[in-house]
Amino acid sequence: MPIKIQIASSDPLSTPADVLVVGVPEGAALSESVFSRLQESLGEAVSRQLKRDDFTGKKDQSVEFTTYERIKPARVLVLGMGKGPFSDADVRLLAARGARFATGARAQSITLSVPEGIAGAERAAAEGLVLGSYRFTRYFTGDRLPKTTLERGSVLVQGKVTKAGRDAVALGQQIGESVCIARDLINEPPNELYPEAFARFATTVGKQRGLKVTVFDKAALTKRGMKLMLAVGQGSARDPRLIHMAYVPKGKPKAKLVFVGKGLTFDSGGLCIKPAPGMEEMKGDMGGAANVVALMAAIAALKPAVEVHGIIGAAENMPDGDAYRPGDIFGSLDGKTVEIINTDAEGRLVLADCLAYARTLKPDLILDNATLTGACVVALGTTVSAFFANRDELADRMRAAARTAGESMWQMPLVEELRDGLKSEWADLKHTADRWGGAITAALFLREFVGDIPWIHVDVAGPSMASKPYGIYTKGGTGHGVLTFLRLVESYAR
Template structure:
């Protein structure tokens, strides 16, 4: 969807629908709403007076006019003004754009008078754009029947107050880049596994690397073998698809600046291997590369924004299948770090491929390491489907990520990583075992990963729950969510501001 920012009066925009936002309890129309009401013959005032529109959160009421350039007026509720949050704005804009799409509207224009709302101006704009773009997302490249019905809103014009034009223009441009990156991540995760193999994911990384200051290296099987990445290669052994270690680097920061390493799990399909998963919902295991997709999307967005940071993104990409050469329970692997791992469960494979990628990330001497992975079902059991688990060794970074999540509406919750959990991953015959059983599984999984990050500041995000949703949730339609791309971009932008 194209988004433009235009000076002047909302009523003068040539479009198919006007969007007006209201807070609950507003008795008097003002600004663009009063202008549109007057030119429509009092339609807005009449419906408010009759109780047909109360401006409840995400309430959308459609009015039809014969006297305006636009045939439709969409009244959008934001709830009580003193309870307004960016999240409510996101949800409201997602709802109205979905309603307009259902009405076959292709062009819409919205008035954003930022002086009337009590949320910081930049956040009003970003939330509106995020809600509109992300709420309209749908994955339909394989639809052939009824494709002509899949029409979207193609253009949204934003008309700000006269003093806010530059602010709105700049914020729209920035937010659109990030929202498009989220949709890119959603596309990668939604793709069927036969269309998103490790090799295809690597090609997507090479496309990202066409941007300025971005480079891409893809380590092949022979190179990984020479580097001793036997944990990653062990997981890949059961598949005919060759594994890849994707390394994207964005050098937007100062010369010599230590990078932030982003490591994303890239299991393009996970059957569980010999420790095979149940057939029910196994189709959803195409989503086991959501962490890797997020890394590619963040590098893309950072480059498009010309963010002054140095990033290294690593994505160990493979399938986990049960072929004749597959890893077996009881096997012992020597990882890239030199540490040995007893494999008790081949379905605890994500931590194996991440072990080698995290160890390799240490070569870059990063200022911080963040890994993103659909790591454990145990995290979903503990926190539910909408919340990501967070564990790590650096309190400052965890605090910064919590604050970023508070701004973006992505839910994360810290879990403990106390010493006794580390005892649970010790092996009788090797250094570590890749499974400590069901109890505390999200934590013992993170404890395992912590053995491969050296002394570098590290945080682990377990996105097994929120990476995929089985029902529509406002601006997160059913399917891939794109979490935690916005969270990480907020974190990086805040980090840049702190350095100024």
């Protein structure tokens, strides 16, 4: 069960909890309130501990105190926040770090003292507590089951608790839980999460959140002429699905936005099969689609004044006797013909048909996100997503959204000279080019299917899964990108 969070106005050191989390800026003196009051209660052990740990409040520094029942919290965790000014992203990180510590310490309750004067702090604190306490334990049994869980969280604020504060904490909890939907989907094993199961899950989320969900099966995809998506899935015993989730606000929407996700529930590489080491991670090749489901759940909670559609192409890329081959040529929903070069570059084929479908909705923006290329990971590492945009003003808006959300994203160029690498002697396009600039040529291929609609492509191949906890993320599926996309939607709503 997810942590249940409330907002309260009380003295942090007088509030019962297994763990109290307090953030301090870099350079905080021992005479400042949190340290001086701790020293009053716990004695000189506080100053000795700070000196021993060389704690100065730098970002990522921490110091822990056991209180021996001299004050109400059983433990106090002081976390360095670095140099200000601070934003709600800093509060979210503070809360997530504290919740992860509390989970590791087998705590059942946590309180977070929210720094004063930060806009959006209550919502961000609740988001962080949910994200930091996340654990995927569905397949543990017996002794592997957790003995305790972090059940209760309190966001402590200065002054009187207001309705706006309570609403912000409730919204933050819902948004945090929505991001965890993406994490759950990515962490699911591929024998349990295949295209049809993904569609059932999205339909259930839609029913729970008041969203309209339409699912296209193989027959419907065939009727529409979505031949690229069908080609990717034809080597699998599991047929592909296209999933369309829709949120329509009351009144006239300020904009219509479409988010598209690559949903390869497992990617063996097809006939161009991947090497065995690391192939188990290919259950996470639906990270982009998982983000779309999570975003739509968050949209249902936020209720912005914009119309939002989520389009998911779910397929499984397998190498049986019916699998598509290098050298094959297929048509597409867009009408363009595509020559297959490498069957392990299947995601862009699924996205191509999904983008062409998204274009029929006549939106003000199409944004696709996908675990698309290893080249992106080579360029930016495992903690940064790349994004491409066909409008400069879109790139600026995307950068601002990522900065506000506190997620690491970097703009990459659509280098026109590399477009020649996609020319085929036998069809309208090849779907891959030379290895050099692979993330860019993948984006250039996708651009062929969006027409003149404002478009952003986000390659989340690096941060979609984490090999160890960091920041607001736990090991495994991260949901990296969802908070940025939500901020992007909010910018259109304003």
